[in-house]
Amino acid sequence: MEPRSKSFWWLTAFFALFVLFLYGPTVTIGILSFQGPDGGLTFPMRGVSTHWFHALFAQQAVGDIWGAWRRSFVLGLMVMAVTVVVSVMAGLAFRKHFVGSGVLFYLAIASLVIPSILVSLGVGLIFNEGGLPIHWATSAFGAQLTWTLPFGLLVMFAVFNRFDKRYEEAARDQGASAWQTVRHVILPIIAPPVIGVALFGFSLSYDEFARTLLTSGSYNTLPLEIFGMTTNVTNPVIYALGTLTTLFSFAIIAVFLGVVWALGLRRRRGGSDAGKSV
Template sequence: MSRDKRTLEFYVLAAFFALFVLFLYGPLSAILILSFQGENGGLTFPLNGVSLHWFANLERQAVGDFGGSFKRSFILGLMVMIVTVGVSLLAGLAFRQKFRGATALFYLAVASLVVPSIIISLGIGVVFQQIGFRPAWYTSAFGAHLTWTLPFGVLIMFAVFNRFSPAYEEAARDLGATSWQTFAHVVLPMIAPSLIGVGLFGFTLSYDEFARTLMTSGTFNTLPLEIYGMTTNVTTPVLYALGTVTTVFSFLVILATLGAIAYVGGRRPRA
């Protein structure tokens, strides 16, 4: 391949990547800028002054139930994260050994990924009503979110254990370690970064989920539902201020997770 052709391909790929980044982060940048509108500013450009007025308005909860919905989404995300990490770890350990029905169980575990989210939400909501339980964010929505996060967690742990050498465990047992000691002091430290990643998947997928929450959250909204409701009746930049706050929070969660992975990865045993 000639040098000129490689240069052309490089510029084409660079242009494509630049367009992708612009498409991905352009709307976020617009929301971020418009959230600093002046007190008399509107929902569109140009800016009518620069201020923190709409963030202060948000802090006073002048619109919607931002505080309550954020708290519910945060707690729900933590619940989903804990269960996703635990079940994914157990599934990864279980599938290291061949057993009857393993293939069917695997496809059953990931089947919810190919079913439309709104159908799962509707089905879970109907089932709860039929058995006499009122749908709520901490019961039916919790189960609906697990149908979304567990398949991802299980697939990640399958990939992790697929390349995990059993030689480490055999060496630990040769040195007299019990099965529990081998797991706690050898296996767990080596897969800890992957478990943190699974936890991040569980939390963020739950925190941002809309479709599977729509029919299962019950009386009280989670944050995505609250934001959606605000788009229908809020005509001030306070909506952009809310978007900026939630986006910054999401990035902080990701950065904290990456920091935890780097810290744990630096302390784990080396091969």
């Protein structure tokens, strides 16, 4: 190996600074959420305590954040499931040439670039004028899908652009039906990125603000609740909540990474289980 050039060390320093820029503020509020009971929103720390975490459990101090958290969690799971199924189906669809595929593709791209507040406003107006009740599980659910589905689709494009079609052809030559090919050949191969799509589907929904703003009705999701707090809470309780929900996001990411890792381990140990369960 050739020795590292000078530019390598400059770029490493740059990258380290970038990571500090990414994580520094989050770590800072992590520390400040342990502020003593008399402490404020900035340093210095006035003692160390878990006072502000306890305050999160006192209903009157912060409103219905646990209800909001439950709703966000359920909504995230709903969006995740639909995003995975619909993006994989659409990814398979785009490998075939069908009439209007170009239009549908650009519609998906449009869905990514159209400002969130327009989707929020439009969906809200449709439900209002159509006399349908606005609810996080219906209108907000649909509005969030316009953000997560195109993401899932783009990942599927990236996956299938690199997919070796010879695996499929081999399966077909061995007499596998179209469904068997998908179930036992394609799906196991694309499993890791599909798990990635699931993680994105859940996280983007769990943290979504703009698309939920006008579409969630009378029950807030967690990001809406947190934003409400920014306007009237001026103590570190908001840091405690931020720290908890960020830790929760980290835990979710860890779970998904664990699944991908276990999948790779199983694959290396025993090969794929393709064909064993026919």
